[in-house]
Amino acid sequence: MYFLGISGGVLSGNQDGAAALIHNGEIIAAAEEERLIQIKHASGLLPKNAIRFCLKQAGISIRDVASVTFPGATYKNFNEILHDYFDFTFGYSPPIVLEDHHLCHAASTYYLWTREPALILTMDYSGDGTSTFAAVGENLDIRELYRISKPNSLGVFYSILTQYLGYQKDSDEYKVMGLASYGKPTLDFSEVLHIHGEKYQLNPAHLKSAVSPGLPAPSKQEKIYVGNLSLPQPARLSGEPVTEYHMNVAASGQKSLETMVLHLVERLVKKTGIRRLCLAGGVSLNCSMNQKIRESSLVDDFFVPPHVSDAGLAIGGALLQSVKNNIAPKPLNHAYLGPEYRNEEIRQVLDDCHLNYEFLENIEARVAEDLARGMIIGWFQGRMEFGPRALGNRSxxxxxxxxxxxxxxxxxxxxxxxxxxxxxxxxxxxxADYFKGVIVSPYMTITFDVIESKKRIIPAVTHVDGTARIQSVNPVTNPRYHKLISEFEKITGVPVVLNTSLNVMGQPITCEPRSALQTYFSSGLDGLALGNFYLKKNP
Ligand SMILES: [Fe+2]
Structure with missing residues (x-):
């Protein structure tokens, strides 16, 4: 049976639309709409192109899909709306299932990890009125422990911080996290956010009414706090200089978030005796917070999947239907779930564009050589990653x-x-030769301390606080990328390469060869490897 999950949507605040297709408990295909249409976050859209990709990848028609799941249990009339949408767009609508937003987040992490008893904690801005959801997973059962409703929300708190520092909410939170490492936690945010029993509380006096339950989500630009944050300086406007004060605000806010989440985890462990934890929801994109959880003595085993944002709801929703039909999900081995382009397809594009290129059997060795010579190279291989990080296929x-x-x-x-x-x-x-800690981290969801003696060997990937958000590369799940890094190690003695996503600022990560070429020709990239083809600006 094929189960399709989708996310995104047409309501205010809907973004990060995606589609995922599950067959026999396995994710056959998954893609984010923004990559296919090349519009960041694909706000306000249903994932038409991502659905088409999933069906094509599986070689099936929409009639073969047993159900479509959407994360929106509280959405009014949405069953009918989606039914009409599928009828209109695809000519046929499978049965529509609406599931709770946070249950989808929970399924998207627990089901892909373990069958052992585990704590599940999902945290975001809000979804279906909930901002934090705690549960215990065991076998295929997810048993809710509690949920915290908006406007109490760690996501809202971090968005306030993001806006106060002159950045855009729902988009630039990672900049605040990065900035936090440069500052000191000198400010006290406890009046805004504080511990409340086994949970936390966000002071509603600081919030604009649009954050309240039942009201539409405010736009990215619209301020979500009223301005009385009792901070010594007014909010920074976009483009104004970033000062030590702003760094200290970021550090103080980050510390408050970490304190709250460690408190939640501590109480949950105490309550259940379970020391295994998985996360999902946008707040768990905060890899510094994840490092604090991993290093705490609270949990022995910890998992954060690559798709914790709302795109991952597509996977979670489809997995819930699989489980309801007694088909157990298979564990996640990798995030390479998107479209792939064969060498013949790439050659056709290059020829159509009248470009000069080389075909190299051992492209890994040549690119490794050029990297060691200081070149910056685009690396476009295999199936596109699902989730916000480039993991060596669109890098x-x-x-x-x-x-x-x-x-x-x-x-x-x-x-x-x-x-x-x-x-x-x-x-x-x-x-283990370069980073402290034993957990393998294939998805860049957790930071690790760089071993002291190695900091001077890999300075370009070591943060100011001595941490790094690593990707562990496995020879089975990504043999070509593993080979490339091995070739780089042969030349330099260092088994590490610098990896960032194949895009320029404000653009989604590249999906297909033409958008990779656009990035290559509109930036200072020295070379671009597409499959076995190699382009260089100064050969
Ligand atoms: Fe969410």
Missing amino acids: ILADPRDESMKDKINRLVKFREEYRPFTPSVLEEKQ
Whole structure:
């Protein structure tokens, strides 16, 4: 049986639309709409193109789909709306199932991880009126412990912080997290956010009414706080200089978030005796917070999947239907679930564009050589990743040993100022030589401390606080990327490359060869490897 899950939608605040197709408990295909239409976040859209991709990848028609699940249990008339949408767009509508937003988040992490008893904690801005959901998973059962309703929300709290610091909510929260490492937690946010029993409470006096339950979500630009945050300085406007004060605000807010989440985890562990934890929801994109959880003595085993944002709801919704039909989900081995382009298709595009290229059997060795010479190379291979991180199939790669590489890539390729450095992709079997901690981390969802003696060897991927958001690269799940890093190690002695997503600022990650070429020709990339084809600007 095929189960289709979708997310996104046409209501205010709906974004990150995606589609996922589950067959025999396995994710056959999943893609985010923004990548296919090349419009960041694909706000206010249902994932028409992602659905088409899923059906094509499986070689089925919409009539073969047993059900379509949408995360919106409280949405009025949405069953009829989606029925009409599928009828109109695809000529046929499978039965529509509406599931609770946070139950979908919970399914998207627990079902893909373990059957052992585990705590499930999902945290976001809000979905179906809930902002935090705690449950115990065991076998195929997800038993709710409690939920916290909007406007109490850690996502709302972090969005306030994001807006106060002059950035855009629902988009730039990662900049605040990066900035936090430069500051000191000198400010006290306890009047805004504080512990309340086994939960937390956000002071509603600071919130505009649009954050209240039942009212439409405010736009990204619209302020969600009323301005009486009792902070020493007025909010920073976009474009104004970032000062030490702003860094301290970010550090203080980050600390408050971590304190609240560690409190939730501590109480849940105490209540259940379970020391295994998985996360989902947009707040769990905060990899610094995830590091604090992993390093705490509270849990022994910890999982954060690659798709914790609302795109992952498509996977969670479809998995729920699979379980209801007694088909157990299979564990997640990798995030390479999107479209793939064969060499013949790539060659056709290159020829149509009248481009010069080389065909290389051992493209990994040649690219490794050029990376070691200081070149910045686009790396477009295999199936596109699902989730916000490029994991070596739609990536820009560079030498992590060069301290100036971060500024060089930001200036020539990404056209941005960033407070987090780029990510290290490291051979899984060599991870322990460079980073502290034993958990394999294939999805860049957790930061790790870089081993002291290695910081000077890989400065371009070491953050100011000595951490790195690593990707452990496995030879089975991504053999080509593993081979490339191995070739780089042969030349340099370092089993690590710098990895950032194949896009420029404000654009979604590249999906298909033509958009990879657009990125290549409109930026300072020195080379682009597409399948076995290699393009260079200065051969
Ligand atoms: Fe969510």
